[in-house]
Amino acid sequence: MQLPYYINGEWRKSSSNETVKIYSPYKDGVVGEVQAITREEVDEAIKLAAEAQKAWAELSIRERATYLYRWIDELLAMKDEIADIMMQEVGKTFADAQKEVERSADLIRYNIEEAIHMYNESMSGENFPGGSKQKIAIVERVPLGVVLAISPFNYPVNLSSAKIAPALMMGNAVIFKPATQGALSGIKMIEALHKAGIPKNVVNVVTGRGSVIGDYLVEHKGINMITFTGGTATGYHIASKAKMVPLVMELGGKDPAIVLPDADLKLATGQIISGAFSYSGQRCTAIKRVLVQDEVADQLTDMLAAEVAKLSIGSPEDKATVVPVIDTKSADYIQGLIDDAIEKGAKVLTGNKREGNLIHPTLLADVTLDMRVAWEEPFGPVLPIIRIKDAEEAIEIANKSEFGLQASVFTNDINKAFHVAKKLETGSVQINGRTERGPDHFPFIGVKGSGVGVQGVPKSLQSMTRDKVTVLNLQ
Ligand SMILES: NC(=O)C1=CN([C@@H]2O[C@H](COP(=O)(O)OP(=O)(O)OC[C@H]3O[C@@H](n4cnc5c(N)ncnc54)[C@H](OP(=O)(O)O)[C@@H]3O)[C@@H](O)[C@H]2O)C=CC1
Numbered sequence: 254m255q256l257p258y259y260i261n262g263e264w265r266k267s268s269s270n271e272t273v274k275i276y277s278p279y280k281d282g283v284v285g286e287v288q289a290i291t292r293e294e295v296d297e298a299i300k301l302a303a304e305a306q307k308a309w310a311e312l313s314i315r316e317r318a319t320y321l322y323r324w325i326d327e328l329l330a331m332k333d334e335i336a337d338i339m340m341q342e343v344g345k346t347f348a349d350a351q352k353e354v355e356r357s358a359d360l361i362r363y364n365i366e367e368a369i370h371m372y373n374e375s376m377s378g379e380n381f382p383g384g385s386k387q388k389i390a391i392v393e394r395v396p397l398g399v400v401l402a403i404s405p406f407n408y409p410v411n412l413s414s415a416k417i418a419p420a421l422m423m424g425n426a427v428i429f430k431p432a433t434q435g436a437l438s439g440i441k442m443i444e445a446l447h448k449a450g451i452p453k454n455v456v457n458v459v460t461g462r463g464s465v466i467g468d469y470l471v472e473h474k475g476i477n478m479i480t481f482t483g484g485t486a487t488g489y490h491i492a493s494k495a496k497m498v499p500l501v502m503e504l505g506g507k508d509p510a511i512v513l514p515d516a517d518l519k520l521a522t523g524q525i526i527s528g529a530f531s532y533s534g535q536r537c538t539a540i541k542r543v544l545v546q547d548e549v550a551d552q553l554t555d556m557l558a559a560e561v562a563k564l565s566i567g568s569p570e571d572k573a574t575v576v577p578v579i580d581t582k583s584a585d586y587i588q589g590l591i592d593d594a595i596e597k598g599a600k601v602l603t604g605n606k607r608e609g610n611l612i613h614p615t616l617l618a619d620v621t622l623d624m625r626v627a628w629e630e631p632f633g634p635v636l637p638i639i640r641i642k643d644a645e646e647a648i649e650i651a652n653k654s655e656f657g658l659q660a661s662v663f664t665n666d667i668n669k670a671f672h673v674a675k676k677l678e679t680g681s682v683q684i685n686g687r688t689e690r691g692p693d694h695f696p697f698i699g700v701k702g703s704g705v706g707v708q709g710v711p712k713s714l715q716s717m718t719r720d721k722v723t724v725l726n727l728q
């Protein structure tokens with residue numbers, strides 16, 4: 254399958270006559286190819302988007318909504334086609350890929366409805382000393398212009414629609430750069446928008462390696478806002494290149510599950526296992542380390558090991574939970590973290606077995622703070638267990654991380670839970686639940702190396718606008 258890029262309401266081959274090949278993480282061979290577009294084609298996509306944005310912003314919000322409602326219908330009509338491609342391209346099970354399309358439809362609908370119910374404000378001058386009732390400010394939220402949306406491989410439809418839908422509802426045009434691994438699903442998602450009759454150039458799709466066209470896009474003077482989800486290193490790089498435009502960045506994480514002695518260990522075990530190992534841990538919000546207090550450490554470790562042993566391992570086509578990771582580079586990196594930990598004295602409770610890109614779920618006990626796996630994000634099925642003497646030590650270790658996405662605290666003492674939650678330097682804290690982004694209307698925030706800005710439907714809508722003030726000076 255060789256897919257074109259999308260510009261001017263048309264599907265085009267690049268004049269470069271070059272493509273980027275996409276390899277399946279779990280089966281031999283190429284699953285598809287996308288266009289390696291040229292810089293001139295990037296220029297054209299941005300120029301046409303800037304022109305189209307003006308008319309798009311002139312439509313009423315309800316008129317824009319009609320296109321997005323149709324997008325939902327078309328997306329759901331293509332659900333199985335997209336799910337099949339997503340499975341082959343990023344190695345997610347067909348059922349999970351279907352759920353991702355459904356979740357995206359819900360997310361688009363929520364964006365539409367939330368945007369329709371956003372209102373402008375007005376302010377009276379009288380509230381400020383010396384001010385007057387005759388001076389009234391009307392504060393409107395206006396679009397930013399052309400939004401550059403860059404998404405990662407792991408949720409190629411959901412994390413893309415989470416950027417595109419709010420941008421469109423608020424009257425922006427979008428340049429969409431899908432992750433190369435994930436671009437086939439991303440392009441199919443835009444095919445649904447095309448079928449929905451979206452006016453030409455309101456969304457243009459640019460494809461090619463991020464390392465080749467990425468900097469050019471990010472530095473482009475026609476881009477008015479960047480919304481990015483991906484790795485922390487890429488995020489820092491983009492932030493250093495971007496011009497003076499608003500940035501929303503959701504990056505990597507090292508989310509801890511802190512387990513205190515009075516926790517419901519059965520609940521904690523279930524949440525940790527699904528948090529750490531679903532989709533092989535390839536979620537930014539996966540639980541990436543366990544910080545368990547000494548008193549219950551042996552018991553929790555045994556319970557976790559027993560559950561890991563039950564995980565299904567293999568091909569997404571066989572509905573496995575632990576599937577091959579996205580590519581060999583990633584598998585090598587994960588194995589490097591495991592090897593380093595073993596060398597420094599960690600005990601392998603399960604796993605440390607590799608077949609190609611398939612890393613068996615690996616539970617590591619006796620993990621100490623000199624091991625890389627205590628700090629680095631594997632983005633794979635590896636879970637280190639670190640013992641702590643009390644909640645204060647857990648807070649200290651959690652906060653030493655370069656990341657600050659989410660954390661979980663398991664305890665039956667709500668006061669203690671709040672005490673720990675308050676001190677954790679993360680965007681969110683989950684009490685007695687696994688770390689996760691959803692439901693998609695909750696604010697989703699990364700701090701420190703995990704990002705800047707806030708996603709989640711209402712916040713995403715706001716982030717795609719700026720305030721515009723018109724002051725009435727009544728006589
Ligand atoms: N906090 C969050 O919400 C989430 C964070 N992530 C994080 O993302 C990472 C995994 O995703 P992955 O796709 O591998 O992340 P990458 O950072 O490798 O890539 C993300 C996107 O950035 C593009 N890109 C690469 N280089 C540049 C550049 N110089 N300029 C502009 N764009 C560029 C990529 O394109 P190309 O593919 O063509 O190289 C891709 O579209 C993990 O670290 C994970 O934690 C993932 C999901 C959610």
Ligand SMILES: O=C(O)[C@H](O)COP(=O)(O)O
Pocket residue numbers: 407408535536537538539688689690691
């Ligand atoms: O990329 C990710 O990890 C997603 O944002 C995860 O979403 P979820 O936590 O709701 O599964």
